[in-house]
Amino acid sequence: xxxxxxxxxxxxxxxxxxxxxxxxxxxxxxxxxxxxxxxxxxxxxxxxxxxxxxxxxxxxxxxxxxxxxxxxxxxxxxxxxxxxxxxxxxxxxxxxxxxxxxxxxxxxxxxxxxxxxxxxxxxxxxxxxxxxxxxxxxxxxxxxxxxxxxxxxxxxxxxxxxxxxxxxxxxxxxxxxxxxxxxxxxxxxxxxxxxxxxxxxxxxxxxxxxxxxxxxxxxxxxxxxxxxxxxxxxxxxxxxxxxxxxxxxxxxxxxxxxxxxxxxxxxxxxxxxxxxxxxxxxxxxxxxxxxxxxxxxxxxxxxxxxxxxxxxxxxxxxxxxxxxxxxxxxx
Amino acid sequence: xxxxxxxxxxxxxxxxxxxxxxxxxxxxxxxxxxxxxxxxxxxxxxxxxxxxxxxxxxxxxxxxxxxxxxxxxxxxxxxxxxxxxxxxxxxxxxxxxxxxxxxxxxxxxxxxxxxxxxxxxxxxxxxxxxxxxxxxxxxxxxxxxxxxxxxxxxxxxxxxxxxxxxxxxxxxxxxxxxxxxxxxxxxxxxxxxxxxxxxxxxxxxxxxxxxxxxxxxxxxxxxxxxxxxxxxxxxxxxxxxxxxxxxxxxxxxxxxxxxxxxxxxxxxxxxxxxxxxxxxxxxxxxxxxxxxxxxxxxxxxxxxxxxxxxxxxxxxxxxxxxxxxxxxxxxxxxxxxxxxxxxxxxxxxxxxxxxxxxxxxxxxxxxxxxxxxxxxxxxxxxxxxxxxxxxxxxxxxxxxxxxxxxxxxxxxxxxxxxxxxxxxxxxxx
Numbered sequence: 001x002x003x004x005x006x007x008x009x010x011x012x013x014x015x016x017x018x019x020x021x022x023x024x025x026x027x028x029x030x031x032x033x034x035x036x037x038x039x040x041x042x043x044x045x046x047x048x049x050x051x052x053x054x055x056x057x058x059x060x061x062x063x064x065x066x067x068x069x070x071x072x073x074x075x076x077x078x079x080x081x082x083x084x085x086x087x088x089x090x091x092x093x094x095x096x097x098x099x100x101x102x103x104x105x106x107x108x109x110x111x112x113x114x115x116x117x118x119x120x121x122x123x124x125x126x127x128x129x130x131x132x133x134x135x136x137x138x139x140x141x142x143x144x145x146x147x148x149x150x151x152x153x154x155x156x157x158x159x160x161x162x163x164x165x166x167x168x169x170x171x172x173x174x175x176x177x178x179x180x181x182x183x184x185x186x187x188x189x190x191x192x193x194x195x196x197x198x199x200x201x202x203x204x205x206x207x208x209x210x211x212x213x214x215x216x217x218x219x220x221x222x223x224x225x226x227x228x229x230x231x232x233x234x235x236x237x238x239x240x241x242x243x244x245x246x247x248x249x250x251x252x253x254x255x256x257x258x259x260x261x262x263x264x265x266x267x268x269x270x271x272x273x274x275x276x277x278x279x280x281x282x283x284x285x286x287x288x289x290x291x292x293x294x295x296x297x298x299x300x301x302x303x304x305x306x307x308x309x310x311x312x313x314x315x316x317x318x319x320x321x322x323x324x325x326x327x328x329x330x331x
Numbered sequence: 332x333x334x335x336x337x338x339x340x341x342x343x344x345x346x347x348x349x350x351x352x353x354x355x356x357x358x359x360x361x362x363x364x365x366x367x368x369x370x371x372x373x374x375x376x377x378x379x380x381x382x383x384x385x386x387x388x389x390x391x392x393x394x395x396x397x398x399x400x401x402x403x404x405x406x407x408x409x410x411x412x413x414x415x416x417x418x419x420x421x422x423x424x425x426x427x428x429x430x431x432x433x434x435x436x437x438x439x440x441x442x443x444x445x446x447x448x449x450x451x452x453x454x455x456x457x458x459x460x461x462x463x464x465x466x467x468x469x470x471x472x473x474x475x476x477x478x479x480x481x482x483x484x485x486x487x488x489x490x491x492x493x494x495x496x497x498x499x500x501x502x503x504x505x506x507x508x509x510x511x512x513x514x515x516x517x518x519x520x521x522x523x524x525x526x527x528x529x530x531x532x533x534x535x536x537x538x539x540x541x542x543x544x545x546x547x548x549x550x551x552x553x554x555x556x557x558x559x560x561x562x563x564x565x566x567x568x569x570x571x572x573x574x575x576x577x578x579x580x581x582x583x584x585x586x587x588x589x590x591x592x593x594x595x596x597x598x599x600x601x602x603x604x605x606x607x608x609x610x611x612x613x614x615x616x617x618x619x620x621x622x623x624x625x626x627x628x629x630x631x632x633x634x635x636x637x638x639x640x641x642x643x644x645x646x647x648x649x650x651x652x653x654x655x656x657x658x659x660x661x662x663x664x665x666x667x668x669x670x671x672x673x674x675x676x677x678x679x680x681x682x683x684x685x686x687x688x689x690x691x692x693x694x695x696x697x698x699x700x701x702x703x704x705x706x707x708x709x710x711x712x713x714x715x716x717x718x719x720x721x722x723x724x725x726x727x728x729x730x731x732x733x734x735x736x737x738x739x740x741x742x743x744x745x746x747x748x749x750x751x752x753x754x755x756x757x758x759x760x
Contacts, residue, residue: 085445102758288417
């Protein structure tokens with residue numbers, strides 16, 4: 001929990017900045033830069049050593065992540081179907097035109113966006129509730145937290161299978177609740193079940209991240225607020241939420257990126273039937289099952305771009321700090 | 332004090348090393364087992380084949396016959412066809428030499444041949460593979476006029492019906508639907524059970540209907556999408572069936588085995604399914620099995636017999652196999668008439684060699700062999716093209732759910748999607 005001290009400290013400084021007024025932030029930054037300028041020889045050597053030490057790791061990271069990304073970009077510019085190896089050719093952006101004008105792609109994109117928005121919103125609310133409960137639990141704290149984490153600990157595919165059987169008429173207890181109809185055969189109900197399975201699985205993760213955020217809220221602030229006559233709702237919205245903002249944004253960023261890549265649950269529950277494919281499912285179908293490396297890679301690149309845009313929006317517009325990065329340097 | 336951590340590290344090191352060695356061994360051991368049976372010794376022929384309960388006996392028999400020239404090892408593929416294909420394709424694309432003989436679904440032969448993953452059958456091997464083999468299954472093993480596989484077993488769906496509910500098996504789908512509707516009104520088991528989930532099973536159902544209506548999905552050379560009047564008629568029939576109220580509520584999510592189970596539980600009057608349901612039913616519900624008979628799958632028109640889609644497995648030899656000669660020999664042995672009969676009797680998979688059907692032993696194990704043979708002699712073959720997998724995927728997506736079909740419009744949609752798939756331009760849903 002000691003790692004939480006840094007963001008907490010950082011947040012306190014921003015609180016201080018806010019209280020002193022916006023205009024003071026600029027001189028503060030300038031002062032910061034001035035303080036940086038006279039760097040001692042010792043410090044500089046230390047920095048150089050730091051760079052040298054992390055260079056190999058950085059290099060490996062670049063090789064490992066950059067190569068596949070560049071290769072899939074290269075593949076996406078070709079007609080490359082493993083079944084027609086003799087007809088491989090460079091076709092420029094034609095694959096992008098094919099995918100971006102295809103209704104299957106946009107249906108999948110819409111489904112993915114819907115799943116992302118709905119599940120993340122529900123998870124945020126539920127996760128916050130769960131976090132508050134776990135934070136305030138006095139008896140059996142460890143057990144309560146462990147129990148809440150169980151769904152997240154179960155392998156997604158395994159959990160998805162149990163959901164599928166539960167909703168299959170005859171074998172499933174949940175299907176029998178609804179007079180033996182087959183909810184996985186219809187679009188709306190399958191989507192609801194997919195989202196339910198996602199929410200069930202990842203709410204604990206959300207709760208865990210939010211609980212770390214709750215630990216940042218100083219008891220003193222809450223006490224002071226209640227002395228001033230704030231109701232518990234006011235304490236929650238006016239004190240806890242602002243202090244927790246970085247933690248909430250990080251949780252949202254993680255979950256949004258995660259939710260956008262939804263695959264396992266759909267793969268097992270409907271296999272994309274009844275127009276319930278997500279974009280990842282679609283890329284898998286085209287790449288692995290369809291053996292169409294060109295179209296499949298095009299989709300992977302498009303998914304990559306979307307994920308990058310989501311991350312950009314969170315980091316630049318909402319000011320989400322990546323864990324470990326200093327709050328002050330981001331601005 | 333500073334030496335303490337070092338000492339601790341020293342003490343720990345041997346244990347680390349032992350653990351690392353153990354881990355390495357565990358990683359390597361299974362790989363070693365996969366190797367080609369030791370240098371210089373008998374070559375190991377790795378047979379990758381879908382699960383078949385008694386295939387090991389066939390393999391043992393062939394190994395005995397080989398007298399040490401090679402040794403076949405049966406490596407069981409996953410149960411689901413899609414997963415079988417994905418595993419083989421992934422390894423073949425990586426030029427894996429650990430696969431020798433491949434059991435391919437009949438719809439994959441053209442694809443594997445076009446991708447240069449399997450070897451052409453020539454000379455003596457070819458002659459033996461073609462000898463006495465039914466033409467339908469043999470067609471599925473050809474690509475651009477050359478033979479790329481030897482059909483091991485075929486398969487064809489039958490109409491299973493309850494003799495306590497229905498006197499005469501229906502000749503057409505319309506007859507079957509109205510018979511089921513009558514049963515429904517009388518409060519008797521009435522459902523017509525068959526596969527309607529968005530997967531290959533739905534395409535098989537549609538292909539049967541389309542061919543029975545005299546329709547063509549692809550041109551004869553497999554290069555163009557056709558979708559003529561016959562296929563529109565079949566779409567109409569499929570829609571009529573799906574909306575007539577005689578299907579099970581699970582119809583749009585039903586695959587082979589759930590369909591069999593539903594019929595076994597007694598809610599259905601008809602079932603269109605593969606012959607595997609017969610032995611299973613006798614074991615699970617012998618009382619019901621006594622009341623169940625079989626017939627040719629209904630047609631579209633009362634005077635034209637139906638054409639039923641054939642399935643089955645073809646045996647091919649991988650391009651990357653290091654022992655091609657032995658592999659061809661092993662494949663021939665596994666599919667020879669004697670072993671086909673054994674598999675038919677013990678595993679219920681219909682033979683591809685016609686004379687096997689005349690064997691007296693077949694009578695007992697295969698009471699429905701006449702109907703099967705009758706269907707096999709004028710079969711419906713699924714579109715023969717390397718792009719079949721893509722075509723099947725887009726077709727199943729467009730056809731699903733069948734109740735939403737608008738015949739002419741759906742046919743146009745299918746034609747466009749199939750044309751794109753043939754050009755590797757299509758996006759698979």
